[in-house]
Amino acid sequence: MPDTETAAVEKPKWWHRWFRTPSELREMGVVGINMRNARFLLPNNPRRLYELVDNKLRTKALAEEFGMTVAETYCVVRNPHDANRIDKLLDGREAFVIKPTRGSGGKGIMVIYKREGKNFVKPSGTEVTPGDLRNHVSNILAGLFSLGGKRDYALVEYRVQPATLLTDMSFQGAPDVRVVMLHGYPVMAMLRASTKESDGRSNLHQGAVGIGIDIATGMSVRAIHHGKPITHHPDLGICLIGVQIPDWDTILHMAVTCQEMTGLGYLGVDIMIDESMGPLMIEVNARPGLAIQMANGIGLMRRLVPVVEQHAKNPTADLETKIAFSKKHFRAKLPEPRD
Amino acid sequence: MSAQSKLLTAVAALVAIGGGLAAYKSQKLGVPFWEDQRVDEWLVEAKISFVATGRKVTAKLSLPAEAAGEKTGQESGSLGYGYHIKENGDKLTAVWSSPEEREDAQALYYRIRFKGGLESGSEEIPAIGKPETPEVPDLPGSLGVAANSIVNRALSTSGDPDSIFVTLFRQINRENASQEYLLVKRHYEKMSLSDPNIAMGIDLLGMAGIPARLSYGVRLDEENSGQRPYALLEYYDGASWKVRDPLEPTKVPDGREVYVWHRGGGPLLDLDGGENSRVTFTVVKDRIPLARLTDLRESPFLISTILALPASERAVFRYIVLIPLGAFIVVLMRNIIGIPTLGTFMPVLLALALLEIKPVQGIIMFSILVGAGLWFRFLLSRMNLLVVPRVAACVVIVTLLMMLMGVISYQLGMSVGIKITLFPMIIIAWTLERMSLIWEEEGKHSAIVQVSGSVFVAVCAYYFMKVSQIQYWAFYFPEMLLLLLAFILLIGRYTGYRISELIRFKSFTNA
Structure with missing residues (x-):
């Protein structure tokens, strides 16, 4: 040993x-x-x-330019109107991850791994209602999780299945x-x-x-x-x-x-x-x-x-x-x- | 030039300039370098402010007897006014006159410095000849009867003027005085005088055959800048004139607390050509002897001119010069020791707040406010509010909590509660918001660690700022802040371990 x-x-x-x-x-x-x-x-x-690296949208665009595989972007929520219809925008997506584009240290990341009726389910088994989801997205837009509290966008992308x-x-x-x-x-x-x-x-x-x-x-x-x-x-x-x-x-x-x-x-x-x-x-x-x-x-x-x-x-x-x-x-x- | 040598050059330059200036000031100009070598001198500034009415202005301010002395320094500041001191017997008056018509707000300054000590300027002055027997005021009907019976009672129980004075004022100051006193008192209060009690006392003393007149003093209190003249009373005890504080009739005014500015009757200020006039005083304790100060002001260092500012402006600098000291402690705590804090300079603000309130009370209040605020903040978070309205709601709640605490502590008879408004609200609201975010994101452990870290750093900064030698240097040798700056720059390039890292990596083993 x-x-x-x-x-x-x-x-x-x-x-x-x-x-x-x-x-x-x-x-x-x-x-x-x-x-x-x-x-x-x-x-x-x-x-x-x-x-370049504090903004995930820019990092991802750059990475794709360099031929790297990244998680597929489902949508980017930039305004409160989209935030309010987030559940409709994600129609047909079973699993996804919502992130602030300028978050750090894993702040504000919400993982959804399946749907159950109208609701969404987190890996821990906690159910998330469409209302909770909208709220989380509005918080991201308001800059709750971003560095220095700046206004931010929410990025919804493919949930990695390791x-x-x-x-x-x-x-x-x-x-x-x-x-x-x-x-x-x-x-x-x-x-x-x-x-x-x-x-x-x-x-x-x-x-x-x-x-x-x-x-x-x-x-x-x-x-x-x-x-x-x-x-x-x-x-x-x-x-x-x-x-x-x-x-x-x-x-x-x-x-x-x-x-x-x-x-x-x-x-x-x-x-x-x-x-x-x-x-x-x-x-x-x-x-x-x-x-x-x-x-x-x-x-x-x-x-x-x-x-x-x-x-x-x-x-x-x-x-x-x-x-x-x-x-x-x-x-x-x-x-x-x-x- | 490499970054390293740029830094070293900057540090060397700062040390040379800062140290050189400080050495020059203490060696050549003789400004005492150590606080215990200092000489306490008081600087009292009288400010006359009024609105000129479009005529030529003449202002006469009665001056303290010291103004005649050689050892006291005095000066007046007022642009475009002719100024001289008029001497009439031992009464001194400063006279300002404007050669042309004046309009709008005007301000005239008169400053005097004198050595601190037991003398308050209230020593007995032997009267030249016997003063005239005072005129007895006409009090109508039942008032006259009441006043007469008060005076007669006082005369029958006490013989000499001193004890009559004490007896009368003890009664006047009492909340539950006898019916007769209350009756007369109400009459004087109705006359809307600035000091009804003293006016009443003067008249009652007059009825008892004791000449008395109004006199003014200045409280030697640095905190209370822009104070109004403090009304005192002067009476004739048969041989000389004595000054007493009517609120404490038995005590001879203490030269460490009160400075008697105006005696001998007559007005404090006589103004022609202006209205809405008022006289305010600002008191500053100076630790540099006058002669040195004059040298210093004439020296070519701009920074030393802080000392030439009007006393009321200088008072502000007492706090401003402490901020760099707090910032230095924060740097030390974060980069050398590695204590986590909530935000970088929040502890400095907290430490400044602790200087206003006492640290123990301040920290208890801070904890109560933050604790209660946090609880409300969690209630709010259940409502899923947007960020800005939520912070605003926090501010409203903190304000209400502060008011509530103020009222409760007043009811309990603690005077701290009143001072609570001084506690910077913004620090609390901001701490709440940051703390609750960290609480949600990183868990309560991190949140509590960071808040206690901030409080700890603030307390350290407070005790550092509190050291009188350090305060003295910061105020009288502001160029020493350049040395501090050099030290901070050096810490900026410190690449060694933080003390917290020695603990963090304690179980580090090589694989």
């Missing part, structure tokens, strides 16, 4: 129950918020590019893969699966599970819940380690293409894997969080520094070269495959 090996090397200290010293964290290459902002976000992500391999690992909500990149080199990836506590959402600080994925192979290597390593899903009891994510190469290609199309230096790309359509680009995040390093058990610094050096050496590397570099250098110690 690799875990016991590292534990033997690293002697636990009494204070590890409460905190880590800055030098210990630096030793492990952990990146803090200040470091992320000052060294990676601010110099590489010019403010004007944020509009492969059973993935749905088995998540309590309700569909798990998504996040790939973090610097200068177009994938540096770290994780799968985020919801729990009963996170209520269908995949934000780790709300109690979702983060599953670290090996960049080279796409196999899950480690999982954390509330910052602590786990091996099994807290609600479902299923083993989370040693799972091979399907279409891994397509996912990496998609992620790197997102970097090329947005021009952002440091970004995270969220991808969902549909049972029939394969990987779909969901959104691009210009300020990806730091929990991914805990999910992988590796400080981001250890991966960002080699990329910075490589980028300085060869600033015009193409997509394939970048992926090859990442696969070669960011290989994790693989666990026994599950089953």
